[in-house]
Amino acid sequence: xxxxxxxxVTQAVGACMVGWVGGGARIGAIGVAAVAMAAVxxxxxxxxxxxxxxxxxxxxxxxxxxxxxxxxxxVEGRIAAVGADVDIPAGAEVVDVSGSxxxxxxxxxxxxxxxxxxxxxxxxxxxxxELRIIEAFAPFGTFGSGxxxxxxxxxxxxxxxxxTYIGPGDATVxxxxxxxxxxxxxxxxxxxxxxxxxxxxxxxxxxxxxYRDQSRSPSTRMAVVAQLRDLLxxxxxxxxxxxxxxxxxxxxxxxxxxxxxxxxxxxxGEIPARVQANATRDIRVAIELAEExxxxxxxxGAAGAHQMAGELADRGIPVILGPISHPYxxxxxxxxxGEYGGVDERNVLWLNEAGVHVSLASFSRGFGRFGPGVxxxxxxIDASIARGHGMSEADVLRAVTLSPAEALGVADRMGSLEAGxxxxxxxxxxxxxxxxxxxxxxxxxxxxxxxxxx
Amino acid sequence: xxxxxxxxxxxxxxxxxxxxxxxxxxxxxxxxxxxxxARAQEAPVALVGARIxxxxxxxxxxxxxxxADGVIAAVGAGVAPPAGAEVVDVSGMxxxxxxxxxxxxxxxxxxxxxxxxxxxxxxxxxxxxxxPDDDFWYGAVKGGVTTVITGPGSGEVSSGxxxxxxxxxxxxxxRIVKERGGLKxxxxxKRPDQSPTTSMxxxxxLRAKFIEAQEYQAKWDAWEEGGQEGPAPPRDLGMEAVxxxxxxxxxxxAHVHQAHDILAIIRLSQEFDFSLAIHHSTEAYKVADxxxxxxxxxxxxxxxxxxxxxxxxxxxxxxxxxMGVRFTFxxxxxVVGSKWQRGNAGLGxxxxxxxxxxxxxxxxxxxxxxxxxxxxGSLEVGKDADIVVLNGTxxxxxxxxxxxxxxxxxxxxxxxxxP
Numbered sequence: 001x002x003x004x005x006x007x008x009v010t011q012a013v014g015a016c017m018v019g020w021v022g023g024g025a026r027i028g029a030i031g032v033a034a035v036a037m038a039a040v041x042x043x044x045x046x047x048x049x050x051x052x053x054x055x056x057x058x059x060x061x062x063x064x065x066x067x068x069x070x071x072x073x074x075v076e077g078r079i080a081a082v083g084a085d086v087d088i089p090a091g092a093e094v095v096d097v098s099g100s101x102x103x104x105x106x107x108x109x110x111x112x113x114x115x116x117x118x119x120x121x122x123x124x125x126x127x128x129x130e131l132r133i134i135e136a137f138a139p140f141g142t143f144g145s146g147x148x149x150x151x152x153x154x155x156x157x158x159x160x161x162x163x164t165y166i167g168p169g170d171a172t173v174x175x176x177x178x179x180x181x182x183x184x185x186x187x188x189x190x191x192x193x194x195x196x197x198x199x200x201x202x203x204x205x206x207x208x209x210x211y212r213d214q215s216r217s218p219s220t221r222m223a224v225v226a227q228l229r230d231l232l233x234x235x236x237x238x239x240x241x242x243x244x245x246x247x248x249x250x251x252x253x254x255x256x257x258x259x260x261x262x263x264x265x266x267x268x269g270e271i272p273a274r275v276q277a278n279a280t281r282d283i284r285v286a287i288e289l290a291e292e293x294x295x296x297x298x299x300x301g302a303a304g305a306h307q308m309a310g311e312l313a314d315r316g317i318p319v320i321l322g323p324i325s326h327p328y329x330x331x332x333x334x335x336x337x338g339e340y341g342g343v344d345e346r347n348v349l350w351l352n353e354a355g356v357h358v359s360l361a362s363f364s365r366g367f368g369r370f371g372p373g374v375x376x377x378x379x380x381i382d383a384s385i386a387r388g389h390g391m392s393e394a395d396v397l398r399a400v401t402l403s404p405a406e407a408l409g410v411a412d413r414m415g416s417l418e419a420g421x422x423x424x425x426x427x428x429x430x431x432x433x434x435x436x437x438x439x440x441x442x443x444x445x446x447x448x449x450x451x452x453x454x
Numbered sequence: 455x456x457x458x459x460x461x462x463x464x465x466x467x468x469x470x471x472x473x474x475x476x477x478x479x480x481x482x483x484x485x486x487x488x489x490x491x492a493r494a495q496e497a498p499v500a501l502v503g504a505r506i507x508x509x510x511x512x513x514x515x516x517x518x519x520x521x522a523d524g525v526i527a528a529v530g531a532g533v534a535p536p537a538g539a540e541v542v543d544v545s546g547m548x549x550x551x552x553x554x555x556x557x558x559x560x561x562x563x564x565x566x567x568x569x570x571x572x573x574x575x576x577x578x579x580x581x582x583x584x585x586p587d588d589d590f591w592y593g594a595v596k597g598g599v600t601t602v603i604t605g606p607g608s609g610e611v612s613s614g615x616x617x618x619x620x621x622x623x624x625x626x627x628x629r630i631v632k633e634r635g636g637l638k639x640x641x642x643x644k645r646p647d648q649s650p651t652t653s654m655x656x657x658x659x660l661r662a663k664f665i666e667a668q669e670y671q672a673k674w675d676a677w678e679e680g681g682q683e684g685p686a687p688p689r690d691l692g693m694e695a696v697x698x699x700x701x702x703x704x705x706x707x708a709h710v711h712q713a714h715d716i717l718a719i720i721r722l723s724q725e726f727d728f729s730l731a732i733h734h735s736t737e738a739y740k741v742a743d744x745x746x747x748x749x750x751x752x753x754x755x756x757x758x759x760x761x762x763x764x765x766x767x768x769x770x771x772x773x774x775x776x777m778g779v780r781f782t783f784x785x786x787x788x789v790v791g792s793k794w795q796r797g798n799a800g801l802g803x804x805x806x807x808x809x810x811x812x813x814x815x816x817x818x819x820x821x822x823x824x825x826x827x828x829x830x831g832s833l834e835v836g837k838d839a840d841i842v843v844l845n846g847t848x849x850x851x852x853x854x855x856x857x858x859x860x861x862x863x864x865x866x867x868x869x870x871x872x873p
Contacts, residue, residue, distance in 0.1 A: 155762055323760070378760040381797070381851055388852035435800035435850055 050446050051075045053088045054427065056098035062394075062402045063416035072102050074423035077446035082417045097427050100440065103397070104417050105162025105424035108376035109320045109404035110300050110361035113156065113164050113183070114139040120169030122176070123210060126218060127231050129266075130259035131176030133166050134195045139181070139188070156183045157450035159377025160426035160439040163193060165361075165408050167200040170276050170301075171210045173224055174231065175200040177262055178274055180408050182424070184442075184449035193410050198274040198298065199266045201228065204282040225285055232293045235263035272296035272409070274320075278303040287315065298407050300361065306347045309354035318357040318407035321348050324382045348382075348399065349391045359404040360386070360396075384433040393433065422446075498522035499862065500535035501841070503545030507848060508833040509817040512810075519549060521839035524862035529833050544857075550813065550848050551833050552600025552840030552860065554820035555792045556753050557707070557733050557784030560590045560604050560621070564788070567607035569614075573648060574663055576637055576695035578614025580605050584626050590787055594621040595866050597793025598842035598855045601631060601821070601830050604787075608640040608709040611650065611659050615695055616707060618824050620840075621792070622858075622865040631826050636707035636731065637699050641715035657718045664726045667696035705729035705825075707753075713737040720748045731823050733784065739766045739773050746777040751823045754783050754815075756790045757805075758797035765805070771815055772806035781811075782820040800849040812849060838862075 052074045059070035061082050071086035088094060112120060119136035122128050163182045168175030177196035185191040203224060212219035218227050238260040265271050275286040278301040290297035300320035305312060312319060324345040351358045360383060362376040383396040405415025413422045423446035430437040442450035499521055506517035508529060518533040535541050559567055561584040569575050594602060605616025616635035623629040639660060642653050650656045670693040677687055698704040708719045710732050723730040731751035738745055738752050745752060754770045755763060774781035783798035799812040821831025829838050839862035846853035858866040
C-alpha cells in the first residue's frame with residue numbers, strides 16, 4: 001500500500017428511481033436517491049467530509065441503554081462518539097435526524113447473498129473444507145431481473161442490513177469456508193470483513209438425502225456423522241504431524257493440503273464450526289463432536305433448539321435461527337422439516353429466556369424463478385414477531401445486531417454503536433419494529449450508501 | 455372437529471413437555487369444552503370496549519359487538535348487551551372481521567394438488583381431498599383467517615375446482631360456505647414433457663376448451679328444447695365445470711404472473727364473457743389500465759413470502775386501489791402460512807395502501823371476489839359471527855391474535871397458551 005494519493009473511488013450505489021409504467025397510472029413513487037459513495041481512504045479534504053454527526057435522534061447503541069436526543073459522531077469511517085453530550089468538531093456535516101431512530105447496521109447472520117444457486121453446493125464431494133465461499137461471491141453480479149447487482153445491494157440496504165455471513169449451501173456435509181461481508185463498499189476487498197469466518201457444516205436429513213438420491217454414501221445420518229468424524233480425525237493427525245516441527249513430522253503429514261489446513265484452523269480455535277442442525281438429535285451430535293474434537297461451535301437452523309435450550313445455554317453455544325415466521329423455518333426447501341417436532345415461531349423467545357445466545361437470520365435462498373427468498377431486508381419483521389410474543393425490545397434488537405456480530409466473531413468492528421467500531425449506522429423513520437418503518441439513511445464505513453426520500 | 459382439536463393438543467403437548475407449561479395442555483382441553491358448549495347453549499355473546507374495525511365503515515371506538523346463534527346481532531358504540539348475554543370485556547383490544555384468504559391450498563396434501571398428466575382437468579375438485587386433519591387449518595385460525603378459498607395447483611392448464619370453506623367448524627361439510635370457489639386455470643409456460651408447453655399453446659387450448667364447452671352446452675340445450683326425446687347426451691363432468699363458468703354460475707381464477715398472459719386471459723374473458731379474477735398478478739402493475747378497463751379482480755402476491763419482489767410488485771395494492779380495481783392479497787398457503795395474511799396487509803400499508811384499503815383487502819374484498827360477501831368479510835348485523843380480537847394495531851406483526859370466533863364459536867383463545 002504505497003500510493004498515498006489514492007483517488008477517491010466514486011460509485012453509484014442503489015440508483016433506482018421507481019417509475020410507473022402502464023398508461024400514465026402513477027402513484028407516489030418510492031424514491032431511492034442515487035448516492036455517491038466515496039472511498040474511505042480519501043485525501044485530506046475527503047476525510048474531513050467523512051466527519052458526520054447524526055443529531056437529535058433516539059439512539060439505540062444496543063451495547064447500552066437508548067439515548068433520547070442523542071448524537072452519533074462518525075469520523076473517518078469509524079464511530080467517534082455516541083451520547084447525549086457529544087462535541088461536534090468544526091466542519092462536520094451535521095444531519096438532524098430528530099424523530100428518527102438511530103441504530104447499528106442490521107447483521108444477517110446467515111444468507112446466500114451474492115452467491116448463485118449453482119455455486120452453493122459442490123455435490124460430487126460431500127467433504128470440501130478447502131472451498132472458500134468468497135471465491136463465488138458476486139455482490140455486483142446479475143441476479144434475477146434487472147440490473148441486479150445494484151438492486152441486490154439496495155435491497156439489503158433498504159432493510160438496514162450492513163453486513164451478512166455468507167456460506168456454502170447445505171446439500172453436502174462439509175461445504176467449505178464461510179465469510180462475513182458488508183453490503184456496500186467502494187471495492188470488492190472493502191466488503192470482506194472476515195474470511196474465512198467459519199467452516200460450514202451440515203448435519204441431518206439434507207446431506208443424507210442428497211446422496212440417497214444418488215444411491216451413494218453418505219445416505220443416512222449415521223454415515224454423514226461417520227464421514228465427518230473420520231475427516232476430523234484425519235485433520236487431527238495431519239495437524240499433529242505438522243506441529244511436530246520436525247522433518248519427520250512434515251514427512252508424515254505429506255504435502256500441503258488446503259482442506260486440512262482449514263480444518264486445522266478450526267481445531268486450533270481460530271474459526272468456529274458453523275453447523276446447520278435442525279433436529280435435536282443433530283444438534284446433540286454437533287455438541288458431541290465439538291467436545292470430542294475441541295472446536296468452537298455455532299449452531300444454525302436450530303428449528304428444534306428450544307427443546308434443548310438449557311443445554312445450549314449451559315454450554316454457551318450461539319444459535320442462529322432461520323426466519324421464524326416461515327412455516328418451514330429456513331426457506332421453502334428443508335427436506336427434513338417433517339422429521340422434527342416442535343417447530344414454533346416462539347423458538348427464539350424460549351431460547352432467549354433460557355439464556356441461549358440467539359441471533360435471527362434470513363437464510364435467504366433462491367425461491368424458484370422468482371428470485372432470492374426471505375431476504376435479509378426483512379429481518380426486523382422476525383424481530384417484531386418475537387417482540388409480539390414477549391421478548392423485550394432490547395433483546396430482539398440485539399438478536400439482529402450485536403448477537404450476530406458476536407457469533408460471527410466480528411463484534412470488535414460492528415454490532416453496536418461504540419467508539420472505535422466501524423461507522424455502520426442506520427437511521428429509521430420510526431419504531432424499528434413497526435412494519436411501516438423504513439430505513440431512511442444507511443452509512444457503511446461512515447459513507448452514506450443508501451438514502452430513502454419520501 | 456374433535457379430530458383437529460386432538461391434533462392441536464398433540465402439538466401443544468410437545469411444547470408443554472419441554473417448557474413445563476402444563477397450562478398449555480389444559481388450555482387445549484378447555485378449547486374442546488368451549489367448542490361443544492358454545493354450540494349447545496347458543497347464548498348471546500357481547501364483546502365490549504374494543505376498537506372495532508368493521509370493514510364496512512370507519513373504526514368504532516369503545517364499541518360493542520353482540521352475536522347469537524352464530525350471527526352478528528348488533529355492532530356499534532352505544533350498544534347495550536342483551537339480557538342473559540355472556541359479556542366479555544375486551545377494552546383496550548382491537549376487533550376486526552375474520553379474514554379471508556382468496557388463494558390457498560390449505561387442507562390438501564401437496565402431492566394431491568396437481569394431476570400433471572391431465573393437462574386440462576376441470577373435473578377435479580379440491581373438495582375431494584380436503585382433510586380436517588391439517589395443522590395449517592389451526593395456523594390459519596390462530597392468524598385470524600376464518601374463511602379460505604382453497605384450490606388445486608398451477609401445474610396444468612386447468613387443475614380443477616376451488617371451494618370456499620371456513621377454517622374451523624365441526625366438519626368439512628359444515629364448514630363449506632360456497633361450493634363454487636372458482637375454476638382454476640394457469641396461464642403461462644408449462645412443463646416441457648407434454649403439450650401445451652408455451653404460453654401461446656396454453657391460451658390456444660383454453661380457447662378450444664371454451665368453444666368445446668359452448669358446443670357441449672348447445673347439445674344439451676337442443677336435447678332439452680327437443681322435449682328430451684331420445685337418449686340424453688353423455689355427461690362430461692369437466693365440461694360441466696366449464697359450462698358453469700360460461701353461464702356465470704362460477705368464475706375463473708387464473709394463475710398468471712406475466713403481463714402478456716394477463717392480457718391473454720382478459721381477452722378470453724371478453725371473448726367468452728366469463729367472470730375473472732387474476733391470481734398472483736405479479737406484473738399487473740404493467741397493465742393496470744387494461745385491468746381497470748376490463749373490470750376484473752386482482753388477487754395480489756403473497757408479499758409476506760418476503761421473496762425479493764420489485765417495489766412495483768410490492769405496491770400493486772396501492773396502484774390497484776388508485777385505479778379502482780378490487781384487490782386482495784393471498785398467502786398461497788403453504789407458500790406462506792395462511793396465518794400471515796395480516797402480514798401481507800401490513801406490507802401493503804408499508805408500500806402505500808391506506809389502512810382502510812388494506813383492511814378491506816383481507817376482509818370484504820376477498821369475500822366479494824369469492825361471492826360470499828353476504829355472509830362474511832365485514833362486521834355487520836346478520837352476517838356470520840367470524841370475529842378476531844387482537845392486542846394491538848391489527849396490521850403489525852408484533853400484534854397477537856388473542857381470540858377468534860367462527861360462526862359465533864370460540865375457535866381460538868390465546869389465554870392459557872403461555873408465551
